[in-house]
Amino acid sequence: MGKASRKKQKKRVREASSDLSATVTSGHDSRTLGEEALGRLMRSNTPGKLSLAGAYAWGYAALGHAQQEGTDPLWHQETDPLDVLFLGTVWPKNFRDEFEFANARDAWLRLLRDTVHGKGIQRFVREAVSASEDLGLPVDDARLMLALAGRLEAAGLDQRRLPRRLLPESSLQDCRAVHGPSLDLRLPDPPEDAKERVQRFWEGSEEESWFDETPRTVLRDGLHRLEGSELPVKEESGMLLPALYTALMTKPGELLEDMGRHAWEWAVSxxxxxxxxxVLDILLVAPELEMSVTETLGRLFAVPAFTEPFPPDALLWTSSPGLALPRLAFELDIPEVTTQDRTLTPDLLDWVGMHTRMSLSAAARDSSADLDLEDTDSTQQDSDGQWAERREAVREAAQQRMRKKSGGAAVTRHRPSRPVERIWNADGSSVIHISTGTSRGQQLMEGLENQLEAFREKFGREPGPGDPLFFDPDADEPTPLTKEYFDGVLMHMAEHATEMGMDPAFLHAWREVGYVVTEETRSGFSASEVIAFNRALARHQEAGE
Structure with missing residues (x-):
């Protein structure tokens, strides 16, 4: 770039910065300023010759064009600014679905991490979150996305072009996250005692999966579940990866018909x-190479990671839109990111990943009407008989949607009845059932009745569908308690835990991950959630907290 061009660009940056300042401080028309910035960026950038800001502008235009043409897929509604930037780098390419898009996005971001453009991505994330805070808009709000164009220009993110070798078309050509492992992959030979180890593998108990954090034990639990659904887990190696994924990542409401595709996308992500x-590559290629289940298991025992604890990166679902920007923001020590659905904090990453995955899959199937799903979590107070009927009705409806190969079965979990149980619907919503047939259940119901009475006394009416049951006692209108409030309560309890005969590390772990796993509640959690809680508990116990 020559001196004259650099001067023009610096002038454009100064003008955009001035306009942006006026927008934030004086309330001027941010829409007009955003449109002007988009126009400048699209004129100065062309496909294949893009800056980060220019890629964002082209991605924004691509979203708008798809919407006008009526060709926008459902997952476009879940995109955030970082997703939009990536869309601009690949335009006019279309993705098969949200999974292919998200895995390609994350692979590309990893490639940039150790380059000068990785710093630019960090600046991009900071600008997006800062704009959200300054304008009082969610980070994925359309008005925010338009105004962000000017901020990116002002931040200098149009000054450096991405080299062609780093654009997705070139850099992701042979990427595992997009294409999967090569069938020419050299597989390890089974150990000499593979036959005995495979035999012991099948003899292990399902209960071990709650205490053992290794792929070996979680895979065995998943195979038992699929076997309970009458699937040929000992005959077809293609059942192994879905079994591992099912036990590790899924909620009880997720449909078996989704498991194969979701398992693949998680594995390559x-x-x-x-x-x-x-480990995952063996499971991915085994069906293509027509390996038997026994041979596949034998080769898995040759990989150390198969019998070692899961690495942390395997415990999060990332293969959906809207997940990369919050994750990177938290890595930059940004404490929270506000989206249109909720305010995200680090402890919610696993939950929002699960919910996005399930809700998009349910929307794609258009199954909400058939399954009569709830829109939000609620507390079910039906009799135990009515609850059993509802549970079986949901399961029966889900079973009818299974793939032909599954024989009409759904994934089963054989858990004993508990005082508190959560039933998950296929779209990620859930209902909590409290059984009054146990003393613990009766205590919980009494507590809920007391809370309902407190609501009536405070606000002089019955709680409505959108009202929080646990509310801010100092607010004039029903207002949900904040995370800071709950954190404060848990910290106070931890300080006095010893006096109450409790382990304070238990409360610190609860505060860290955002949930608590007990004997009574564990059936509602995936193995990855149980592992995350157990690891947090161990860390705090080791620290003497």
Whole structure:
């Protein structure tokens, strides 16, 4: 770039910065300023010759064009600014679905991490979150996305072009996250005692999966579940990866018909440097190479990671839009990111990943009407008989949607009845059932009745569908308690835990991950959530907290 061009660009940056300042401080028309910035960026950038700001402008235009043409897929509604930027780098390419898009996005961001453009991505994330805070808009709000164009220009993110070798078309050509592992992959030979180890594998108990954090034990639990659904887990190696994924990542409401595709996308989403990748690659190629289940298991025992604890990166679902920007923001020590659905904090990453995955899959199937799903979590107070009927009705409806190969079965979990149980619907919503047939259940119901009475006394009416049951006692209108409030309560309890005969580490772990796993509640959690809680508990116990 010559001196004259650099002067023009610096002038454009100064003008955009001045306009942006006026927008934030004086309330001027941010829409007009955003449109002007988009126009400048699209004129100065062309496909293949893009800056980060220019890629964002082209991605924004691509979203608008798809919407006008009526060709926008459902997952476009879940995109955030970082997704929009990536869309601009690949335009006019279309993605098969949200999974292919998200895995390609994350692989590309990993490639940029150690380059000068990685710093630019960090600046991009900071600008997006800062704009959200300054304008009082969610980070994925359309008005925010338009105004952001000017901020990116003002931040200098149009000054450096991405080299062609770093654009997705070139850099992701042979990427595992997009294409999966090569069938020419050299597989490890089974150990000499593979036959005995495979035999012991099948003899292990399902209960071990709650205490053992290794792929070996979680895979065995998943195979038992699929076997309970009458699937040929000992005959077809293609059942192994879905079994591992099912036990590790899924909620009880997720449909079996989704497991194969979701398992594949989760497996290829991991960074190639992850120690779990050799395990996953064996599971991915085994069906294509027509390996038997016994041979596949034998080769897995040759990989150390198969019998070692899961790496942390394997415990999060990332293969959906709207997940990369919050994750990177938290890595930059930004405490929270506000979206149109909720305010995200680090402890919610696993939950929002699960919910996005399930809700998009349910929307794609258009199954909400058939399954009569709830829109939000609620507390079910039906009799135990009515509850059993509802549970079986949901399961029966789900079973009818299974793939033909599954024989009409859904994934089963054989858990004993508990005082508190959560039933998950296919769209990620859930209902909590409290059984009054146990003393613990009766205590919980009494507590809920007391809370309902407190609501009536405070606000002089019955709670409505959108009212929080646990509310801010100092607010004039029903207002949900904040995370800061709950954190404060847990910290106070932790300080006095010893006096109450409790382990304070238990409360610190609860505060860290955002949920608590007990004997009574564990059936509502995936293995990855149980592992995350147990690890947090161990860390705080080791620290003497």
């Amino acid at each position: 991991l960074d190639e440097s992850s120690p779990l990748v050799p």
